[in-house]
Every structure is written in structure tokens, then in C-alpha cells.
Amino acid sequence: MPNTAVDYLHVVAAVIRDATGNILLAQRPANKHQGGKWEFPGGKVESGETPQQALSREVHEELGISVEDAAPLIKVRYVYPERAVLLDVWEVTAFSGEAHGREGQPVAWFHVDQLSALEFPPANAPIVNAARLPAHCLITPEPQDSTKFLQQLVQRLQAGVRLIVFRAKTLDAAGYVALAHEVIRLGHSFGATIMLNSPPEMLVQADGLHLTSRQLFTESAASIRDTLLPGQWLSASCHSVAELQQVAMLGADFAFLSPVLPTLSHPGEEHLGWEVFAAMVDQVNIPVYALGGMDAHHVSTARHYGGQGIAAIRRLWDV
Numbered sequence: 001m002p003n004t005a006v007d008y009l010h011v012v013a014a015v016i017r018d019a020t021g022n023i024l025l026a027q028r029p030a031n032k033h034q035g036g037k038w039e040f041p042g043g044k045v046e047s048g049e050t051p052q053q054a055l056s057r058e059v060h061e062e063l064g065i066s067v068e069d070a071a072p073l074i075k076v077r078y079v080y081p082e083r084a085v086l087l088d089v090w091e092v093t094a095f096s097g098e099a100h101g102r103e104g105q106p107v108a109w110f111h112v113d114q115l116s117a118l119e120f121p122p123a124n125a126p127i128v129n130a131a132r133l134p135a136h137c138l139i140t141p142e143p144q145d146s147t148k149f150l151q152q153l154v155q156r157l158q159a160g161v162r163l164i165v166f167r168a169k170t171l172d173a174a175g176y177v178a179l180a181h182e183v184i185r186l187g188h189s190f191g192a193t194i195m196l197n198s199p200p201e202m203l204v205q206a207d208g209l210h211l212t213s214r215q216l217f218t219e220s221a222a223s224i225r226d227t228l229l230p231g232q233w234l235s236a237s238c239h240s241v242a243e244l245q246q247v248a249m250l251g252a253d254f255a256f257l258s259p260v261l262p263t264l265s266h267p268g269e270e271h272l273g274w275e276v277f278a279a280m281v282d283q284v285n286i287p288v289y290a291l292g293g294m295d296a297h298h299v300s301t302a303r304h305y306g307g308q309g310i311a312a313i314r315r316l317w318d319v
């Protein structure tokens with residue numbers, strides 16, 4: 001939760017990806033704040049600079065490369081005993097030059113799966129999550145016919161979907177477990193992350209648990225993180241700032257916030273709109289997907305307004 005009484009030092013940092021998706025990290029000099037730890041290259045915004053100008057300058061000073069394309073990824077506020085920082089993180093998808101540690105600091109490219117094993121400053125946990133999570137999240141529609149459902153799932157995996165919440169409210173427990181087995185098997189064969197929305201015995205094989213907004217304030221929610229295996233994700237659906245804050249408090253990794261735009265399923269319902277979405281996302285430090293009326297081409301808008309990307313049911317399924 002941003003504390004307006006705190007004077008946050010505005011810091012820009014870059015998640016720099018090469019053509020294979022690997023990420024460039026630098027090791028902080030031993031004598032600096034959080035010395036010895038891995039970091040996303042960057043530094044303090046100077047007065048009169050826009051964040052984007054500061055990003056280009058810092059990346060050039062520290063690595064000798066020129067930023068050619070960058071988009072906002074996440075903002076994280078963190079209070080260290082010595083200082084409070086607002087880490088304004090951008091994803092750099094195009095640059096020129098050969099990166100090297102111009103200040104003598106070790107730099108290296110890492111596969112995204114290696115990130116969770118590295119030591120970062122404590123403020124960086126949500127940044128690492130944002131770097132690991134894709135821009136699209138598919139929430140499955142109710143399965144009518146299992147065979148057709150799985151065929152369509154494979155088609156979506158082939159099209160590049162890598163984060164899936166398997167939601168099936170109309171199936172009984174046995175039906176859900178049987179289909180979840182297949183969803184996990186197929187998803188994993190594509191390297192996709194599969195979230196389940198109920199905690200059956202199956203959960204050990206899945207990549208995480210997705211909570212409904214109604215589950216957030218139950219007694220069992222408080223200890224739900226401890227029931228998951230190390231490395232499993234915890235996520236939740238939200239409709240308000242209070243819910244987003246509860247998700248962050250539970251130690252969850254990411255959230256959906258809805259409805260951002262009018263939806264086909266609830267046409268007359270009130271929606272947040274992008275400005276309100278942005279103001280709500282700004283209240284928490286976790287990656288938030290925009291949900292409701294989204295399709296694939298809303299990703300850059302969602303990023304612009306502080307989101308991780310978009311989540312959708314129909315429009316990521318029937319394409």
C-alpha cells in the first residue's frame with residue numbers, strides 16, 4: 001500500500017530481454033546499498049528527467065547499450081530501513097550495442113526460469129514475478145464436451161498461450177480432477193503454467209492455486225500460502241482495492257482486476273475503465289492482469305495503465 005507520508009526515491013530499472021527471451025542482470029557493487037545482490041540495471045531518476053529518459057541514461061551508463069523500445073512493466077514501493085524506493089520497472093524489448101558492465105560490475109544473461117534461484121534485494125520479488133509472467137492469461141470457459149475442450153486447449157497452447165487458469169464450476173469433483181489431469185499434462189508438454197481453482201489432491205501436480213474474490217477473506221485464506229509447495233503460484237480475482245490489498249497481504253503472486261471494460265456476458269454492468277484500473281493497480285505492488293472485455297490487442301493498453309497484461313475467457317479461447 002503506498003504510504004503518501006513517505007518520500008519515495010524514484011528509481012527506474014530495466015528488464016532487458018534478448019531475442020531468445022533471456023534477461024540481463026547485473027551484480028550490485030559490494031560497497032553499495034544491497035551490495036552483492038543481483039539487480040535489474042537502473043538507478044535514480046534525476047530532476048527534470050522523465051522516467052524513460054532516466055532509463056535510457058542509466059542503461060547506457062551502466063551497460064553501454066542504447067534502449068530502442070521500452071514499455072512499463074510494474075511499479076513497486078518498498079521501505080528499507082535506510083531509504084524508501086519507488087522502483088519504476090520497464091521492459092526493454094529492443095536495444096542496440098553489446099551489453100557489458102561499464103562500471104566493472106559482473107553482468108550476465110539468465111533464462112527466466114533461473115531468476116527464482118538468484119539473490120535479489122528484498123524489494124524485487126514482485127519484479128521477478130512480473131518478469132516471469134506472460135502478458136496474456138487464459139481463463140478456461142466451462143467445458144461442455146471434454147474432447148472438444150482439450151482439442152481447443154491444444155490449439156491455444158500451439159498459438160502461444162503460456163498461463164492458464166483451469167476453471168470449471170459446473171463439473172463435479174471427480175469430473176474436475178479427471179479433466180485437470182489432462183489439462184496439466186498437455187499444458188506442461190508446452191511448458192505452460194497451469195493454475196487450478198480448487199485445492200483438490202491434484203494441486204501438487206499443478207503450478208498453483210487461483211482464489212475467487214469470495215475466498216479471500218475466509219479463515220483458511222490466511223494460511224493458504226503455507227499449503228502450497230515452494231515455487232507454486234498463488235493468484236486471485238479482485239474487484240476492489242480492498243481485495244487487491246488482501247491478495248498482497250496473503251502473499252499472493254498476482255491478481256486479476258475486473259471488469260475493466262464492458263463484457264459480452266454482463267453487458268449492462270458497471271465497469272472500471274482504464275483510469276480507475278490504473279489508480280487501483282497503483283495501490284499494490286503485485287502484477288495485476290486486466291480482466292473484462294479484454295482481447296489480445298489490449299495488452300499494450302493494459303501495460304500503459306500499470307497492468308501486467310490481460311486475462312480473458314472467450315476472447316483468448318474462440319479465436
Ligand SMILES: Nc1nc2c([nH]c(=O)n2[C@@H]2O[C@H](COP(=O)(O)OP(=O)(O)OP(=O)(O)O)[C@@H](O)[C@H]2O)c(=O)[nH]1
Nearest residue numbers: 011013032033034039040041042043044085121123124
Ligand atoms: N537499479 C536497481 N536498484 C534497485 C533494485 N532493487 C532495489 O531495491 N534497488 C534499490 O534502488 C536504489 C537505487 O539504485 P542504484 O544504486 O542503482 O542507483 P544509481 O544507479 O543512481 O546509483 P548511484 O547513486 O550510486 O549512482 C538502491 O537503493 C537499490 O538498492 C534493482 O533491481 N535495480
Ligand SMILES: [Mg+2]
Nearest residue numbers: 041042043044
Ligand atoms: Mg544503478
